[in-house]
Amino acid sequence: MINRRNLLQSGVGAGLVLGASGMLPAWARSASEGNLGIPALAGKDFDLSISSFPVRINGKAGMATGINGSVPGPLVRFREGDDISVNVTNMLMEDTSIHWHGLLVPFQMDGVPGIAFPGIKPGETFNYKWNLAQNGTYWYHSHSGLQEQLGHYGPLIIDPKDADPVAYDREYVLVLSDWSFESPHRIFSKLKKAGPTYNYQQRTLGDFFEDVSEKGFGQTLQDRAMWNQMRMSQTDWADVTAATYTYLINGRSTQDNWDAVFAPGERVRLRIINGSAMSIFNFRIPGLAMTVVASDGLNVKPVETDEFQIGVAETYDVIVEPKEARAFAMVAESIDRSGQVVATLAPRKGMRAAPPEMREPVLLTMKDMGMGGMDHGAMSDMPNMDPAPMPGMDGMDHSMMPGMDHSAMPGMEGMDHGAMPGMEHGGMSGMEPMGSMDNLAPGVERGPGVVGIAMNPVNRLDEPGQGLGNVDHRVLRYSQLRSLDRNPDLRAPEREIELHLTSNMERYMWSFDGVRFAHIKEPIKFYKGERLRLTMINDTMMPHPIHLHGMFFDVVNGGNDHKPRKHTIIVKPGEKLSVDISAEHVGDWAFHCHLLYHMHAGMMQVVSVLDEPNPHASPMPDMMKTGGMNMEGMEMEGMDHSKMDHSGMSGMDMPNMNTGENK
């Protein structure tokens, strides 16, 4: 598979010379440079070369590591069903790799060193080959070291074999990213030494007095005391911020202004890819509504919105129809609001949209601390704290279903763990995350790497992107997404895996279930052909874009047989959400938080899809008999965590709650 070449004699050398000028690929070149759309670099055979080269960003010279001499790398575009061959040549002094993000390639072509292949050594060329039955907007990037931070990423489009259900007159790719002139290893080591080092939005004495004049001394003191007592910061939105980052759209800062043109009345398709190392963005085009038509490469039923949050590695395709002949600002604002990047969508080349003023940063809430619903004041205000008004719960009582097995009833998990724990703790004394909370998460290895377990995680799929609750326009919610196509696998999950996202910000330790990747005892095992539910609980104070290679997540958001299918999903702080997965592709697959330094600190695992008899195979029928429940008729959707959202146990009134008993 790997063959050595004499690089100087190959065409790659020429590409490097070109790259040395820091030239952008044609598709990322501004309209002002003559690019009116995306040149279709369609083909079946691609040559990519990875090297280090100088770039100029915001007028300042830096060194990038990237593909074919540009940041981002070239648009790789091919047709669904074609036999594709990509030669990747490593011209670096260290190993490299390319992972095809969201592509369901054979696992040995997935490009993760140490998991899917050995990596590409200096001077070597690796030949990737595949033939895919999927289409849409994707991207590709290095999975070696911290190369992603240095510019080693690019967009990828698979054109549909048949007619595209999305009609458009013109299209652009927007790769959002974060650039730093600091070395990524330096950034990582600074985070290890002093976690909040890049946070210049911390609470100050001035904020304290402001709060006092607003809320009074007692309330302010009480609020501050709660966070400070727990050694948590209400401003912990992002580990790495605009203090070191220059945010980019297609390799351009606001100053460098990437611009695209449109003719009024045209339907313009924007394929937006978050290729950042660490930055979750809020994307909007003030004055222009966006119709979301695809997410993570797969078509969704069109939904109109004004803003959406896009996690690292997520993609959204939107259609905009600008009618006025004026310049529109395409704004990607980092989640912590420390910075933004603006590109221009205009009727003529060379125009520059006026960047909107930066919005005020907001503060994290009690819900982000894993105490959903507890931020409304006194405990007595909270209906979910009192078991009495929840008759539906009786049906869920384990004692009444002796034969009931957790693993067999994925849909029910949310009932006893997710929604209820808060009830067991009468007073605010239960705030200390350490202590008697161990029973909340028996699967989590407690130790210096785990500060706490979310006491009352809630489903937040029906909330807008974190921090966007108070903007005065529409914001996309995951619960709004519906797959355009009916889901390919409609089986109910046979078992559930519960996974906690855990951390200690102070030591900059990040992990799954309290175990850093370096210390795992075994991978997560899936068995070929099984359908399972993965429930993730975010015990940390930060949102994590979680990505599983080789499989899509069917997001359990109330979408029945049209659940949106995603390769990457943001799990908000204090959230408990579920995705269903069909384990089809045998192999070892990487599974990790797509925030680069979280992955580097240990928030990663391997999912091994094994071609072995499934030891968990169908306990379902037995249980149905024992419990006297008609599982067939029991609509799992009724149990969706998405409907159990927020503070109030509104989900408790759901008629479906009782179905198990009544049917």
Next chain:
Amino acid sequence: MMRIKIVSSIAAGLAMSGFAFGMPAFAQQEGNQQGTQTGEEPLWSQADAYYGTAEMAKAREEVLHEGGAQSTYYVLFNQLEAQSADGRDDLYWNGQAWYGGDINKIWFKTEGKSSLNNGDVEDAELQALYSRAIAPYWNLQAGLRHDFKPDSLDYAVIGVQGLAPYFFEIDVSAFLSTEGNVSARAEIEYDLLLTQRLILQPRIEANLSLQDVPERMLGAGLNNIDAGLRLRYEIKREFAPYIGIEWQGNFGDTKNFIQATGGETDKTVFVAGVRTWF
């Protein structure tokens, strides 16, 4: 007799903690070795069929190591300052450095004072410790301390360092000297953000002794307290010049010993220096 008992119990405590820690940090390789160990089943291995076991094993070890087993270093001069009072100027330093993984580290601490008037070093000590994370916010530390000045003396050290609720930085250590004397030190500091870069740091350091040590002018009980307020400006997070004021007072027999030799028993000094880390 009493002293011997204490000595032996502390020695036993140190030895026990030593056992609990296992190897010292620098001798310990954090991370999972199963990827390469011969005879042991690798954690996953499906790619071996395509690329060979040897090459995959090496890459497996690397990817595991890069997932939370890396080592980092840190050097901090919390105080590097001139202290002035009544025409007397001293250079005072208080710093620490560590190297290691998330759990196990080797940790150095140094503190000392030298006269800026005549260049004499009055106090200088260095601690070399093994540090282990025992709780999310706390490290248990044990090792050796050597005083270069006022005279050469060695100690065994055991201590706890970490972040207390409400963001108080705490460092508490007990020392057992080769002369059999037991002493302790506690340091508490807090960062009050006036703005994002202007930070007021109240800091208290107290020293205690279990017994009179007349030759070192230490009385049993509380020896002294340094209570300071330092106002720094973080030009970069890593580099912050500061000014401040500190009260340095002695207590009990320590105070009496100093009084007997005609020394100053308490004073207020003005300080100016830099806090820096890398």
